[in-house]
Amino acid sequence: MRRDARVILFGEALVDELPSARAHPGGAPFNVACHLRAFGVAPLLISRVGEDPEGEMLHRAALRRGLDTRGIQTDRDHLTGLAVVRAAEEGPRFEIPPARAWDFIRADEALRALRGEAPDLLYFGTLAQRGAVSRAALCRLLGLEIRSRFLDVNLRPPWFDVETVERSLASADVVKASEDELRIVADLLGLPDPDPEDGVTERVEALIRAYGIRNVVVTRGERGARLLTGSGDQTIVARPPLDDVVDTVGAGDAFSAVLLLGALRGWPDSVTLVRADEFARALCRIPGAIPQNDAIYRPFRAAWDLDELRVSA
Numbered sequence: 001m002r003r004d005a006r007v008i009l010f011g012e013a014l015v016d017e018l019p020s021a022r023a024h025p026g027g028a029p030f031n032v033a034c035h036l037r038a039f040g041v042a043p044l045l046i047s048r049v050g051e052d053p054e055g056e057m058l059h060r061a062a063l064r065r066g067l068d069t070r071g072i073q074t075d076r077d078h079l080t081g082l083a084v085v086r087a088a089e090e091g092p093r094f095e096i097p098p099a100r101a102w103d104f105i106r107a108d109e110a111l112r113a114l115r116g117e118a119p120d121l122l123y124f125g126t127l128a129q130r131g132a133v134s135r136a137a138l139c140r141l142l143g144l145e146i147r148s149r150f151l152d153v154n155l156r157p158p159w160f161d162v163e164t165v166e167r168s169l170a171s172a173d174v175v176k177a178s179e180d181e182l183r184i185v186a187d188l189l190g191l192p193d194p195d196p197e198d199g200v201t202e203r204v205e206a207l208i209r210a211y212g213i214r215n216v217v218v219t220r221g222e223r224g225a226r227l228l229t230g231s232g233d234q235t236i237v238a239r240p241p242l243d244d245v246v247d248t249v250g251a252g253d254a255f256s257a258v259l260l261l262g263a264l265r266g267w268p269d270s271v272t273l274v275r276a277d278e279f280a281r282a283l284c285r286i287p288g289a290i291p292q293n294d295a296i297y298r299p300f301r302a303a304w305d306l307d308e309l310r311v312s313a
Contacts, residue, residue: 001147001264005120006044009033010110010138011128012102013047013062013072014081015054016289018249023054024288025061026083027102028125028154028253031289034065035257035279038297040306041264044119046110046141048073048134050101054080061290071113075101085249092249094156096127103131107140118144123260125152126168130159142171148263152256153177155184162188169211174263176217176256204228217273219255221248222281227273235270237277242284250289255280275304 009029016026025034033045045067049055051074058080062069081100086093105128122141129135142149151172153165165188169175177185179200186203189210204216208230219225222245224237255276262272282296283289291297300306 001120001266005147005264006117007036007041007121007123007260007264008044008046008071008114008119008141009036009123010046010105010141011125011134012081013045013049013058014083014096014100014102015057016249017082017084018247018288023057024290025058026250026289027081028152028256029123029128030058030062031250031253032123032152032257032260033067034062034290035254036260037066038291038294039257039261039301039304041261042068044068044071044113046071046105046113046137048075048078048101048105050074050078050080051076052080054082055101065290071110073101073106073109075104078104087247092247096156096159099131102128103134105134105137107137110137110141118146120147121150121260121263122146122148123150123152123256124168124171125154126160126164127154127156129164129168149173150256150260150263151175152252153181153185154252155181165189169207169213172211172213174215174217174259175207175213176219176252176259178219178221178252182218200226201228201234215269217259219252219280222284225255225273225277227269229269233269235273237273239277239281242281245284246287248284249287251280251284253289254283275300 011029012027013030014027016024033043036043049058078101081102082097084095149172151168182203191206200218214230217227222242224239227235258276258279
């Protein structure tokens, strides 16, 4: 994919309330957009925030990080999105109130922000489809001539169902999910019980066959990740445990950002997977989903020979 490819991220921009820190900007599409911008890409985020202090905070955060804000709509009737993050032994849990501004992304405003240009790459998730208005807007965007559609399976109970999962998989060229999310998807779709020796491979192969997906990436937390292709190739990254984790909020978004970056820069799958895992692990060593300055990005930009771009504090 060419270096100046048009990258669109659709979905939730919200405020994360963390257990041990002040509120942070968040939402998977927002986080991924910020990471891509720090790595020299110019994405367009399509989202919606309220006409309230939290919405103003998200606008300021986007501008500080150099994001194009034409796609961030303002809603006078609904509050800015919120995610209350609770610490749990199995990982963070999210409490996400209903009927927030990002549930009401309007298709006409989104298409105006595109200025008549279909994106080369469209990132979307399952969570962003919980509201009928945003779901309809996403369907409009998915109907454009797009070279690659990237699905982030971000299941947040109770905000998903089998229809959303099936519709999303049918629309995707590339899918990223955690092992837990893959298990939930397999159960929702009634896939056969897998071989206990390698259930991940069997489940992924079933999804690829059923939905014609090109690539599926399965993240395994601190243990690494694996990528399986429609042609049967498989790449695995295995890692030792992390011993200096601050929190894991946003680690999956960091991973997704580098997956997209690898597609844009034409990196081999094996290189992309290693680099995505490296960056996600680095993010686990700082609080929150988005760094407050560009220090975390510098060594990666240098090692990966990327364009320089500063991130404001």
